[in-house]
Each structure stands twice: as structure tokens, then as C-alpha cells.
Amino acid sequence: MHPQRIVIIANGDLETPEFYRRLLRADDYIICADGGLRHAKTLGLTPDLLIGDLDSVDRQLLPKAADLKPAVICYPAAKEHSDLELAVEHAVQLRPKEILIIGALGGSRVDHNLFNLMLLKLPLTAQIPARIVDQNQELLMILDRLEIEGQSGDYLSLFPLTAAAEGVTTAGLKYPLNNETLQFASSRGLSNEMLGASVSVSIARGILLVIKTKKG
Secondary structure (H helix, E strand, O other), X not given: OOOOOEEEEOOOOOOOHHHHHHHOOOOOEEEEEXXXXXHHHHOOOOOOEEEEOOOOOOHHHOOOOOOOOOEEEEOOOOOOOOHHHHHHHHHHHOOOOOEEEEXXXXXXXXXXXXXXXXXXXXXXXXXXXXXXXXXXXXXXXXXXXXXXXXXXXXXXXXXXOOOEEEEEEEEOEOOOOOOEEEEOOOOOOOOEEEOOOEEEEEOOEOXXXXXXXXXX
């Protein structure tokens, strides 16, 4: 049986624990990417799976017996993929209806943040809805159509991840797009504003990274 939703907890910033507790559901399948285990403890969670090289894990948090949760998949330190990538790949293999990633942003490493965002391509290719969320932002990738919930005044930015995103059409934004082309590395899709509680974005060709930011 496939999980309804998989929540992946990474080892980045996880401020305001109460915000994340409100996101969680009783039937979520929880995967911790290495040091994300510390955030699970803060949130009062017992994860279903711990995955990575375990170099950032407090050994006192590890299960004391093999038959206790979490199950552990340990990789060597000299590996070709990040702990979070391993977690996302495993989640995709489980074929859930949705993947939610938390703790994937923050810190001083721009390279880590950028690669974490790009990992949304894995569930996108597998046609599994996925998003990265923190208390201020929600990030998604689309190659067809997407509905995004928020509130009036929230910012919405559209970043092409291909040479061009063609046939981009939006509804519910202050500055609507109608079958337009957004070029890679152009700020044309930056900081639009939501007019209400939802926005629709569609694209005919290409891939878009969509970032919703809560109004200040």
C-alpha cells in the first residue's frame, strides 16, 4: 500500500516548530534525511525511516533495536548524492500521492539551498505532487498546470528552469500572464502579487519553479 503523503525532514533551518506541527497529519509517512532526525525530536515525531550517511545524527537518537522505528538505511560517507537527494529518491520509489519537504532551506550555503530546490524535479518527473515549505515560503515545480493557495498580497514568483517557459498563463495575480514566454534568467516573473486565496498557473512547454512568499 502506497503512503498517502510522505513528509521528508531535512537538516536545514526549522524555525517556529508550531508552524510545522500544524502541517503534519496523523497518517504521514516520515522520512528523516540524516540530521533531520533532530528536528523530528523537536516536533515530537518518531520517523518511519532515517536515511543518509548519519554523519550529522546524534547517536543517542538512533533506535536501540533493529525492529524499532525508525528503520535505518545507512550510506557510506563517500557517496555521490546528498542525504536529502537519497531521501527524495526513496520517497519517489514508494509512490505516495504527495511529498512534503521541510527543513530544506536556510543556513549560509547557497549551493545547498539551490541543489535542494532542484530536487523537486525528481517527483515532478514521476508525476508526484511535491513542495518545499518553510514558515514564509512554498516552492513547487510545474510543467503543466498548478493551483496555489495563499492569501491576498502574497508574492508569487515564476522562474523558468529551461531556456524558455512558453505559453505561461496565470489567473488570480495582480499582473496576469496570458500565453506568454518567460526566458531563463529574466526577472519577468519576479514578485507578482496574489489577489485572493488562490492562483492558477499553466504552462505549455518548459518547466517553472514557483515560489510563493507570505506577505510581510
